[in-house]
Amino acid sequence: METQAEYRRSSRAIGWQVAAVCAALVLLGAGLALAYMFWQTRPAEVNGPPEPGSVRVFLDPADLVLGGVVVGLGAIVCAGAAAWLIARRAVRPLEEAARIQQRFVADASHELRTPLAVLNARLQQLALLTPADDPRREVVGALREDAGIMSGIVDDMLAAATGAAPQRGRCALAEVMTAAAADMTLLAEGRGVRIATSPVPREVALPAADLRRCLVALIDNAIDHAPAGSTVSVTAVAERAVARIAVADSGSGITGIDPARVFDRFAHGVPAGGIPGAGGSRTRFGIGLALVAELTERHGGAVRVARTGPAGTVFELVIPFADEGADR
Numbered sequence: 028m029e030t031q032a033e034y035r036r037s038s039r040a041i042g043w044q045v046a047a048v049c050a051a052l053v054l055l056g057a058g059l060a061l062a063y064m065f066w067q068t069r070p071a072e073v074n075g076p077p078e079p080g081s082v083r084v085f086l087d088p089a090d091l092v093l094g095g096v097v098v099g100l101g102a103i104v105c106a107g108a109a110a111w112l113i114a115r116r117a118v119r120p121l122e123e124a125a126r127i128q129q130r131f132v133a134d135a136s137h138e139l140r141t142p143l144a145v146l147n148a149r150l151q152q153l154a155l156l157t158p159a160d161d162p163r164r165e166v167v168g169a170l171r172e173d174a175g176i177m178s179g180i181v182d183d184m185l186a187a188a189t190g191a192a193p194q195r196g197r198c199a200l201a202e203v204m205t206a207a208a209a210d211m212t213l214l215a216e217g218r219g220v221r222i223a224t225s226p227v228p229r230e231v232a233l234p235a236a237d238l239r240r241c242l243v244a245l246i247d248n249a250i251d252h253a254p255a256g257s258t259v260s261v262t263a264v265a266e267r268a269v270a271r272i273a274v275a276d277s278g279s280g281i282t283g284i285d286p287a288r289v290f291d292r293f294a295h296g297v298p299a300g301g302i303p304g305a306g307g308s309r310t311r312f313g314i315g316l317a318l319v320a321e322l323t324e325r326h327g328g329a330v331r332v333a334r335t336g337p338a339g340t341v342f343e344l345v346i347p348f349a350d351e352g353a354d355r
Contacts, residue, residue, distance in 0.1 A: 041114035049106030057099040136185035143178045150174055173210075179236040183322070195326075196234035197349035200270055201226035203235050204261055207242035211250060219255035222246065225262040230349040231270055233326045238346065241322055241330070244315045245274040245342050252278035252340070269328075270346050277339040286332040290320040319344075 150171045157164045204226040215222050231238065242261065249259040253276040263272045281289060316330075323330050323344060333343040 045110030046107030198235035249276040
């Protein structure tokens with residue numbers, strides 16, 4: 028699994044860093060010891076006449092250097108081995124916790140697939156029983172589409188937990204942006220917020236369902252923190268081989284947390300007024316943004332906070348364009 032491999036890499040990195048510090052200390056100590064011994068090999072009494080019955084012992088500087096090198100290398104090797112073992116023992120509980128978390132996500136995702144499949148089947152049956160001229164048929168169709176998106180999310184969670192390779196694909200950026208904005212229109216209208224989109228007519232190297240989930244999560248986050256009467260803008264710009272999609276709101280900005288950490292799982296901030304849990308400002312970031320970051324990185328993209336402040340926050344999603352000669 029990727030997470031377990033990251034923990035192993037972290038333990039090795041910690042071991043190397045500790046070993047480097049120990050090596051520097053050993054070399055410093057060995058250097059001081061050698062300097063002292065060299066100084067002692069030429070005492071003033073050597074040049075004087077020998078005293079009756081005295082014994083003189085002379086140390087060869089070359090032997091001193093060799094001995095110091097051997098002792099220093101041995102100490103460095105021992106320090107490195109000890110640092111590696113300590114780092115492995117320190118990281119092992121985290122690795123085990125990550126393994127348990129992945130197992131739980133895999134089990135939960137697997138269990139959710141069955142009720143979602145039943146839900147999809149019932150919605151399909153409901154669609155067949157709804158006449159074509161019935162105004163409720165459009166709502167039933169939207170429900171089927173939402174259920175399909177939920178099934179895709181569960182499949183992605185299961186694939187991520189089991190370490191499966193991401194599903195490759197491509198989609199029309201303009202269509203997905205329009206669909207994502209349509210998904211969030213009812214929620215936006217309920218909060219007195221308008222959604223404006225400005226797409227580009229290009230295809231990106233990301234499955235439509237994955238890009239739609241990323242955009243929905245970012246738009247949902249923007250709506251949640253946008254003041255009533257404002258507009259959440261979703262703008263795409265073509266830049267060489269990538270599309271830069273900006274989701275902007277006019278809220279109070281990110282407060283109480285480093286903007287670089289908003290993509291951490293369960294990251295929390297402090298409201299502008301300093302009262303945790305208060306509304307009206309962008310302060311709480313759940314698992315949604317973390318999933319957006321993981322999903323885009325799996326497909327060679329990236330997401331970041333492009334700007335934040337009292338005038339609002341802009342999230343930027345970077346997605347590579349699909350190759351013109353690639354299969355659809």
